[in-house]
Amino acid sequence: MAGHSSSGMGSSSASSTPTRSDSTMPSIDNDTIGCVGVGTQNPSLALPPKPKKSEQTSMVWEHFTKVEGGDPEDPKSQCNYCKKLFSCHSKRLGTSSMLTHLKNTCKKYSSKFDKSQSKLSFEVKREGQMAMGEGTVGNLVITKYNAGKIREAIAKMIIKDELPFRFVEGEGFRDFMNIVEPRFSIPSRYTVMKDCIKLFLSEKEKLRAMFMTTGVRVCLTTDTWTSVQNLNYMVITSHFIDSDWNLHKRIINFCLIPNHKADTIGEKILSCMLEWGIRNIFTITVDNASTNDAALEFVKRRTGNKEGAILESRFMHIRCCAHILNLIVTDGLKEVDDSIVRVRSAVKYVKSSPARFEKFKGCIEREQISFKGLLCLDVSTRWNSTFLMLEGAEKCQSAFQLMEEFDKNFKSALNEEKNEKEGLGPPTCVDWNRIRIFLKFLKLFYDATMRLSGSLYCTSNMYFQEVCGIQMHLQEYINSDDFVLSSMAERMMMKYNKYWGDLENNDKVNLMMFVAVVLDPRTKLESLEYWFKDVLGDKKCEEMVKKLKSCLNKLYDHYNVGQSSSQVQHGSELLQGSSMKIEETESANFYFMNR
Structure with missing residues (x-):
């Protein structure tokens, strides 16, 4: 064993190497070792080279086959489905054209996918459901790929969000759709425009069919105006209640008109009714x-x-209550108080440049004011903008006072400003106290306007309470010790009496507004009698109630004519066997009024 070990660890001659067959071990001479160098293998002993990765890494090669034996400078590939040839040079062209062909133009490829195949997905929660506190993840529903539904959804998106038609040609939207649904071919802006028109015509036909088949009674609102280009426009909006007692608001006409003459407006209303199949106004x-x-x-x-x-x-004409309120307040604000002028000048100075506004925002932060809104200047034709301006400025009173201390130009600019009343200077503490009084006064009209301008809920039953409440507050301010408020309230009361004063003989007040109060289960006729006594006095109250009862009886007779016996019987059951006195027929009136 020792001899064997020593011979194995001796000299490095060839005789000391293990004896192996020449066929299995190639001979390596010293010259070869010297040429290769230390640590380098003989090329004859190197491992076989690793196979190169295939260049066909794109998914399109699962659907295309390269044509063998073609021009190396212009290789071709063939679609496995429609056998169409495409150039596919790896450096000059790539696979974009083949991918586009698969997604958009190859009909045989698209037919291999069953687009009617149902898939499970989560139901999308609507905005109203989200507000009610329901979960953000809906129930599982079955969905199918439908290119028509996607195009319709895009048209609705363009309309609801008021987007330009070219939105669908944006790079971001196309990238988004390629990820969401690669099979969908994104339409051009011209196609989207046609889809929007098609959607409008479809919805119009549905609404027209509903008007004609159900005979629902419709209330219209209309207005006209002139643009800065001296073009006359007119809009007509319909309000109606469907068979499920849901209130709807639909704009049914928006068009150019040649002028503001009465015949032109009347003809346009009648033609709109005919076009939409509206019979019951x-x-x-x-x-x-x-x-x-x-x-x-x-x-x-x-x-x-x-x-x-x-x-x-006879009761078709309704005067816009919000418009009357605007006339009343605008007439009262014709002679603007000095305090309002000073606050307007201060707001105008702050908003006149970005540097001043940034300085003012710094004052708000230093005073730790939690007001998150923005200051706004008022517009002479909109009194509610004056209210919003004063409301925002009053919350930033301490910031304006700090601005006066830190900005040297603030006081001098307001003293030199040429406005309705020159050189009034910055607002003082007395001015801010007066502003709070004005805000309390104007808020009554602002809140009433907002409540009566609602379009998603009924407002006719609120009309009389709002009118009476405004009259009571005006009378209270007329008796005020503040001369400015008293004179302002007196001017407003004059305009109020023009439209809502002397309810008994005033043809500008439609009796249907009182009928709506009677049919409101919360008020009834007794509530109106109470208000009539307070507003008109005992004698005129009796005459007004008598006039209203006569109107209600005529309405009952009108709806009773032509009703079937079962409907009349149902109405009689609502009367519960009572006599035909108007106080006892309010529920029956409510039934027939909404048929």
Whole structure:
């Protein structure tokens, strides 16, 4: 064993190497070792080279085959489905054209996928459901790929979000859709425009069919105006209640008109009714322009004898309550108080440059004011903007006072400013106290306007309470010791009496507004009698109640005619065997009024 070990660890001659067959071990001479160098293997002993990775890494090669024996400078590939040839040079062209062919143009490839195959997905929660506190993940529903539904959804998105048609051609939207649904071919802006028009026509036909088949009674509102380009526009909006007692608001006309004459407005309303198949008009609400009065008389003459008219359309004309409130407040603010002028000048100075506004924001932070809104200047034609300006400025009173200390130009600029009243200077503590009084006064009208301007809920039953409440507050401010407030309230009361004063003989007040109060289960006729006594006095109250009862009885008779025996019997059951006195027929009136 020892001898064997020593011979194995001796000299490095060839005789000491293990004896192996020449066929299995190649001979290596010293020259070869010297040429290769230390640590380098003989090429004849190196491992075989690693196979190169295939260049066909794109998914398109699962659907395309390279054409063998072609021009190396212009290789071709063939679609496995439609056998169409494409150039596929790896450096000059790539696989984009083949991918586009698979997604958009190869019909045989698209037919291999069953687009009607159902898939499970989570139901999308609507905004209303999210607000109700329900979970963000909906129930599992079965969905199918439908390119038509996707195009319709895109058209609805363009309309609801008021997006330009070219939005679908944006790079970001296309990237998004390629990830969401690669099979969908994104339409051009011209196609989206056509889809929007198609969607409008489809919805119009559905709404028109509903008007014609159900005979639902519709209330219209309309307005006209002139743009800065001296173009005359007119809009007509319909309000109606469907068979499920849901209130709807739909704009059914928005068009150019040649002028603001009464006949033009009246003809446009009648043609719109004919176009949409509207037969039953209940009321038409307009502002207080004299041309609208004549236009409504024109419509009454043309529709008074038709079957769908209520009492020969005598109660069709409704004057916009929010517009009357605007006239009342605007008339009262004609002589603007000095305190309002000073606050307006201070807001104007702060918003006149970004540097001043940044300095003012610094004052807000130093005073730790939690007001998150932005200051706004008022507009002369919108009194509510004056209210919003004063409301925002009053919350930042301490910031304005700090601005006066740190900004040397603040006081001098307001003293030199040429406004309605020159050089009044910055607002003082007395001015801010007066602003709070004005805010309390104007907030009554602002809140009433917001409540009466709602379009997603009924407002006719709120009309009388709001009108009476405004009258009581105006009378309270007229008796105020503050001369400015008293004179302002007196001017407003004069405008109030023009439209809502002397309810008994005022033809500007529609009796339907009182009928709505009677049909409200929370008020009834007794509530109106109470208000009439307070507003008109005992004698005029009796006459007004008698007039209202006569109107309600006529309405009952109108809806009773033509009803089936079962409907009349149902109405009689609502009366519960009582006599035909109006106090006892309010529930029956409510039933027939909404048929």
